[in-house]
Amino acid sequence: MRTTIPIIVAFLAGTLLIVSFFFNPEKIWIGDAKELALQWMTIVGGFALVLGVVSIVRVNARAVQRKSEGWFYKLMTVISVFAMAIPAIMPVTKESVGGSIFYSIFPESCMGYLGTGSNSFYDWLFNYVDAPMMETMFAMLAFYIASAAYRAFRARNTEATLLLLTAILVMLWRVPMGEAFLRLFSDNLPGYINTYVMGGFNVAVQRGIIIGAALGAASMSLRIILGIERTYMGK
Amino acid sequence: MGKEIDIFSIVIKLKAIRILPVILLTITMSLILNSQAFAQDFGDSVFLYSRITVIVLLLVFSGAVLLYTKWAKAGKKLFIRKIAGVDAVEDAVGRATEMGKPVLFIPGIADVEDIETIAGIAILGRVARVTAQYDTPLRVPVRYPMVLAASQEVVEGAYAEMGKADSYDKDTVRYVAGEQFAFTATVNGMMMRERPAANIYMGGFFAESLLLAETGNAAGAIQIAGTARPEQLPFFVAACDFTLMGEELYAASSYLSHEPLLLGGLKGQDFVKVLIIISILIGTLLVTFDIGDWYTNLFDVP
Numbered sequence: 001m002r003t004t005i006p007i008i009v010a011f012l013a014g015t016l017l018i019v020s021f022f023f024n025p026e027k028i029w030i031g032d033a034k035e036l037a038l039q040w041m042t043i044v045g046g047f048a049l050v051l052g053v054v055s056i057v058r059v060n061a062r063a064v065q066r067k068s069e070g071w072f073y074k075l076m077t078v079i080s081v082f083a084m085a086i087p088a089i090m091p092v093t094k095e096s097v098g099g100s101i102f103y104s105i106f107p108e109s110c111m112g113y114l115g116t117g118s119n120s121f122y123d124w125l126f127n128y129v130d131a132p133m134m135e136t137m138f139a140m141l142a143f144y145i146a147s148a149a150y151r152a153f154r155a156r157n158t159e160a161t162l163l164l165l166t167a168i169l170v171m172l173w174r175v176p177m178g179e180a181f182l183r184l185f186s187d188n189l190p191g192y193i194n195t196y197v198m199g200g201f202n203v204a205v206q207r208g209i210i211i212g213a214a215l216g217a218a219s220m221s222l223r224i225i226l227g228i229e230r231t232y233m234g235k
Numbered sequence: 236m237g238k239e240i241d242i243f244s245i246v247i248k249l250k251a252i253r254i255l256p257v258i259l260l261t262i263t264m265s266l267i268l269n270s271q272a273f274a275q276d277f278g279d280s281v282f283l284y285s286r287i288t289v290i291v292l293l294l295v296f297s298g299a300v301l302l303y304t305k306w307a308k309a310g311k312k313l314f315i316r317k318i319a320g321v322d323a324v325e326d327a328v329g330r331a332t333e334m335g336k337p338v339l340f341i342p343g344i345a346d347v348e349d350i351e352t353i354a355g356i357a358i359l360g361r362v363a364r365v366t367a368q369y370d371t372p373l374r375v376p377v378r379y380p381m382v383l384a385a386s387q388e389v390v391e392g393a394y395a396e397m398g399k400a401d402s403y404d405k406d407t408v409r410y411v412a413g414e415q416f417a418f419t420a421t422v423n424g425m426m427m428r429e430r431p432a433a434n435i436y437m438g439g440f441f442a443e444s445l446l447l448a449e450t451g452n453a454a455g456a457i458q459i460a461g462t463a464r465p466e467q468l469p470f471f472v473a474a475c476d477f478t479l480m481g482e483e484l485y486a487a488s489s490y491l492s493h494e495p496l497l498l499g500g501l502k503g504q505d506f507v508k509v510l511i512i513i514s515i516l517i518g519t520l521l522v523t524f525d526i527g528d529w530y531t532n533l534f535d536v537p
Contacts, residue, residue, distance in 0.1 A: 018293070021283075021286065021289065022282060022283055022286050022287075022289070022290065023281060023282060023283065024279075024280065024281050024282070024283055027280070027281040028281050031281075031283075038348075041348055044381070045346070045379070045380065045381055048379075048380035048381045048383070048384055049380050050380075051380045051383055051384055051410070052379075052380035052383055052410035052413070053410075055380075055383060055406070055408075055409050055410035056409070056410050056411070056412075058405075058406065059406050059409050062406075069428075070428070130414070133416070133417070133420075134414060134415075134416045134417070137416035137419055137420055137446070138416060138442065140446065141442060141445060141446060144445045144446055144449040145445060145470075147449060148445055148448075148449055148470065148473040148474050149473070151473060151474075152469075152472070152473035205465075206465045209463075209465045209468065209480055209481040210465060210481070211508070211511060212480075212481040212482035212508065213463035213465075213481035213482055213484075213485070215296075215482060215504050215507055215508055215511075216463065216481060216482030216483075216484065216485030216486060216504065217350045217351075217463065217485060218296060218504075219296075219300055219485060219500050219501070219503065219504040220350060220353070220354060220485040220500075221350060222296070222297060222300055222500070223300070223489075223497065223500050224353070226301075228304060228496055228497065228500065229357070229488070229489070229497060229500070231357035231358075231360050231361065231488040231489075231492060232353050232356050232357045232360070232385070232389070232488075233388070233389065233392070234360045234363075234388060234389035234390070234391070234392025234393050234396070235360075235392070
C-alpha cells in the first residue's frame with residue numbers, strides 16, 4: 001500500500017494536469033486545475049512549515065545542549081527563528097481576542113512595535129538585519145565569479161584557449177571602455193560579437209540544452225505518471 | 236503483501252501500443268485543426284483546439300517512450316551512452332568513506348513541485364543506498380519543508396532497504412533556511428567546518444550555484460553537479476569536477492538504477508530528440524526558402 005497509493009495519486013494528479021492544459025479555464029473547471037493544484041500545494045506547504053521549524057530547532061538545540069563548537073551561533077539561529085515568526089503570527093488588533101490581551105498588558109504607544117507593520121520590531125529586523133545580510137551574500141558572488149573565471153579561462157589546451165578568447169571578446173563588448181576600444185578597429189565589431197557570439201553560438205547551445213532538458217523532464221514526468229519511475233519514493 | 240500496481244503493465248496489457256498508427260492519423264488531423272481558420276472558428280470553445288499540436292507531440296513522445304520501455308521489458312539490449320558524472324557518484328562516496336568524512340547532497344533550492352527537485356530526490360535515494368552500505372555519514376540540507384519531508388522519506392527508505400535502518404539519523408536531512416542566501420551561508424559554513432569529502436548538487440539552482448560550488452572547491456571536496464538551468468551550468472562547469480547537463484540530470488536516477496525498464500524511457504527520449512532535430516532541419520530549410528510560415532505556425536502554441 002505504501003507504493004500503490006502514491007502511484008495512483010501521481011497517475012491521477014499527473015493526468016488531470018495534462019488534460020487541463022487542453023481545456024479553456026473560463027469555460028470548464030478542469031481547465032483551471034493547475035491553479036487549484038497550486039493552491040492546494042500552498043496550503044499543504046504551510047502545514048509542512050511546522051516540520052521545517054521542528055527540524056531546525058531540533059538540530060540546533062541539540063548542539064546548544066551539548067555546547068558543541070559554535071553553539072552560540074546555533075542559539076542565535078533558534079532565537080532568530082522565533083524572533084521573526086512570533087510577531088508575524090501574533091494578533092495585534094484591538095478587536096481580536098489575542099490582541100486585546102496585549103493591549104491590556106502594554107501601553108498603546110508600544111503596540112506599534114508588535115506585528116509586521118512599518119516601524120515594528122519585525123520590520124526593523126527585516127530591513128536592518130535580514131536584507132543587508134542577504135545583499136552581502138549576493139554581493140560576494142562577484143568575487144567568486146572572479147576566482148572561478150580565473151580557473152576556467154586558463155589556456156591549458158585548445159578548447160580552453162578558445163574559451164578564453166571568446167570570454168575576452170564578450171567582456172570587451174560588455175564593458176563601455178572595452179566597447180570604445182573595439183570601435184577603434186571597426187564600428188561594427190561590438191555588433192558582430194552580439195550577433196554571432198551571443199545571439200549565435202551561445203543561443204544555439206543554450207537552446208540545445210533547453211530542448212534536451214525539456215524532453216528529459218517530460219520523459220521523467222511520464223515515467224512517474226505511469227508508475228515506472230519510483231525512485232522519488234526511495235524504491 | 237498485495238500485488239503492486241504498475242500502470243505501465245496495464246497499458247501494455249491493453250495493447251495500447253497499437254495506437255501508434257493512430258498517431259499518424261492525428262498528425263494529419265492536427266495539420267487541419269491547427270490551421271488558423273479552424274482555430275478561430277472554435278476560439279471560444281471548451282476545448283483549446285489551438286493546442287492540438289501538443290496532443291500530437293505528446294502522443295508521439297509517449298508512444299516512443301512506451302515502445303522502448305516495452306522492448307526493454309522484453310529483454311532487448313539497449314545501448315545507453317556513459318554519463319561520466321553519474322559514474323563518478325559512487326567513486327565520490329567511496330572517497331568519502333576512505334577519508335572518513337561525510338557526503339554532502341543538495342537536492343537544489345527549488346520546491347518539490349519542480350521536476351528538477353524530484354530528479355534530485357530520486358538521485359538522493361541512490362546516493363543514500365551507497366552511503367548506507369558503507370556507513371558513510373550523509374548530510375542533506377534543504378530549503379523547503381516539503382522537500383524535507385520527501386527527502387527524509389527517501390533516505391529512510393534507502394537505509395531500510397540496505398538493512399541499515401538503525402544507522403539512519405533523523406537529522407541526516409535537515410531544514411536549513413527558507414531564504415536563498417541564508418541557506419547558502421549555512422551550507423557554506425557546513426562545508427568549511429565539516430569539510431565533506433564529496434559534494435553532490437542535483438536539482439534546481441539559482442544565483443547561489445557558484446557560491447556553493449566555489450566554497451566546496453576551496454574546501455577540497457570532489458564535486459558533482461547536475462542542473463537543467465543553462466544559465467547556472469557555466470558556474471558548475473567552472474567549479475565542479477563533473478557536471479550533468481540538462482537531460483542528464485533526469486537520466487541519472489534511471490542510469491544509476493541499472494534497471495532496463497527505466498533505461499527504455501531514456502531511449503524513447505533519444506528517439507524523440509532525433510525527430511526534433513529532423514523537424515528543426517526541415518523548418519530551417521523551409522524558412523530559408525521562404526515557404527515555412529505554415530510549418531512554424533504548427534509549432535506556435537498559445
